[in-house]
Amino acid sequence: MTAFPAEDQIPEELRPLLSERALTGETIVLNMGPQHPSTHGVLRLILELDGERIINCIPDIGFLHTGIEKNMEAKTYEKALVMTDRTDYLNNLGNNLTYCLAIEKLVELDVPPRAQAIRVIMVELQRIASHLVWLGTHALDLAAQSVFLYCFREREVILDLFELCSGARMMTSYIRPGGVWRDLPEEFEPALKAFSKDLPRRLDQYEAILTKNPLWLDRTVGISPIDAETALAQGLTGPLLRAAGVPFDLRRTQPYSGYDQYDFDIPTADSGDVYDRYIVRMQEMRQSLRIIDQAMEDLPGGLFRSDNRKFVPPPRSELGHSMEAVIHHFKLWTEGFRAPHGSVFVATESPRGVLGCYLVGDGGPYPYRVHFRTPSFAALQALPLLAKGCLIADLVAIISSLDPVLGDTDR
């Protein structure tokens, strides 16, 4: 056996996790490290390889740990909203929504119906944009270069819609406690109608390229199948669980923000392998489009943000002629509103799975503790189970089929 030079020995803490063949040098221990084209961000995998076959795969996360939960404890409820945009940077509005729902549940603030409908439209648009980035990078990893360019062309249209109503492309912070930041501009409706009329044709183009493409099928069918029980035991949710056949979607089981008014169906598949996750996500984009169309048709009028001045700062126009507005404005923007003692757990359906926000209030204006239960964290935890025994080329397909976002994992 080749002797290992001293300093390149396997690090101490990894030894118990690897098989003894690694220590004798028979299998290769390799870093598929933080800077790698197919790890979708800064994920490091310590692979123990027997030739191309993976014996052991140990994920090592934390390379994008930003201490967001600690930082949010130092900001008021409204100002901490800015942090939620940056945890899962492909699902900014979904994070905002989860955090705002938690605040509204904690302080019992009700949201006017128009704001709920706008929130549903924006979150579903964000879901389509996130699935487009997933499809683009998933196809790019499996060598379908053109699909990447198509998907980002569609995504630019959605980003223009976000920019139209919130001024920013990605970090919109458009959903605020009590409703949304501004009302939808008039140009939004025609632009959205044009987009929602045009997207199904594009999706058919992608499906024409990929769904029956023998290269695509060889790389994705039968790779890392997972059944419903082990998926649930591993904490997999969202498209990963639905691909295994469990129609568990929080928008249907625990409707929030007015989701029960719209009818859409939950796409599921049966064997839970990479191909089924692809099919489920492609169907989900179409269902999101259906929701957007229904929400856009009967968009209720009225307030776009609750007028409960204890928690929601008054619009600038009111400041001119009402003393209470000035007082509320001053109080809310300097000190922020106070939340009662107690803890609240709210979960919504993010494009990757169940996104939960555990909010603890201590009577003061600062959130005492905010914890995000993120779906990518559970997805990457299941990676060793999914990746055991397959080839490196399959590992690339599995990672991108889990659609991990490392900001979501490391917070």
Place this chain on the structure above:
Amino acid sequence: MGILEQATELVTREMGDDVLDVTTFRGETTISLKPMAISMAVKLLRDDPDLNFNFLAMLTAVDYFPQEPRFLVAYQLYSLSNNVYLGLQVPVSGKGPELPTIESVYPNANWHEREVWDMFGISFVGHTDPRRILMPHDWEGHPLRKDYPLGYEEVQFSFNFDEIDKRKPYAKE
């Protein structure tokens, strides 16, 4: 809601004095237990056929620094068939915080417990891989504790730019 009452009644009947109290806040039922009873309670709730809490939605901790039972480890269980959430809370003392692991019941608790160890310093007895998960492995201290400083760096404005610039460790070539 029959399921939640059924669950709390089952846990109180089985665990007896280990159950500290049952609270409902904003429509969420939370049972707080003694530290050593958590793995038994969780096994009960999952294996009971009609309760069937088969999904561990969340596992995290909260640091109430000055108060004595300093940490509070919070669990959220979800039953897919009954579509209902149940919260569990375990107060843990500040000196030598320790808790039995529930990894045998819910495999996905592995990383959650590693994160709670990394961020709060609460060690889980019987955990298969008690390493740090988010911070570098040679990091001292547990960042999410209330007595851990935020690590705030003074912001450079024009008036204090120069003296901060001298102290800032710029990378040479």
Place this chain on the structure above:
Amino acid sequence: MQVEYLPIAVLVLVSTLMAFAIVGLGHLIGPKRASARKLEPYESGMRPIGPGRRQVQVHFYLVAVLFILFDIEIVFLLPWAVSLRKLGLFGIIEMAVFVVILLVGYVYAWRRGALEWD
């Protein structure tokens, strides 16, 4: 007949000169700042685990040999394809025999499972 080969000779000469010029100039004029950290093997940004040179599975060698085999076959196809009209029927039969021989080798390798990974 030799005149025919002059352009090819010029082509070969110019291409080798170009190749050596590009590499040579880069080597001669380019700045060389080798530091220990730069020469460390690249392993996606982390310290490499284990030595660079290691026993590799024999299957890689097998796949490589098979590739070379069928690659050479294609190289022979090229000049044949260019002068097919002149060779006529004789050329087709000749190449068919050549391809069939290699096909037998391919089927044998396939049946023995050389293409399957483990």
Place this chain on the structure above:
Amino acid sequence: MGLEGKSASAGAITLPLEKAVNWARTGAMWPMLFGLACCAIEMMSAQAADYDMSRFGMELMRGSPRQSDLMIVAGRVSRKMAPVLRRLYDQMPEPKWVVSMGDCASCSGVFNNYALVQGVDEVVPVDVYVAGCPPRPEALIHGILRLHEKVRQEPLTDWI
């Protein structure tokens, strides 16, 4: 009139070696695939069809530092990532530049806490800072064009 004048009238344009080399360097400056966080998504949009960073020679995002000349630090650099970033910077061949994309890379932006390196210039020397959170694709391309201007003025002395 100097050499240029005479040879110009003879129809030959002379160019100091420095300008020629610097111009050649800005032609195809391949960035390293080093997307960390949200700015990486905007970098992908800048690379994709709508904004097409390849018009300025950034055709390929090379995976390994050995084949890249430019390191775009796109995203927040955590304390755990800093040694990796430094090692990758060291492993890049010599004419190399660093663009720090976004507020998080330039001064750790919104996150002023224990987990992030407060500005990537503590780890690697930065040539161009691109502001924005995340900067728009046009802003990134503008930053890279400013880098090209800077490369054109680089003196020859420290090169040989």
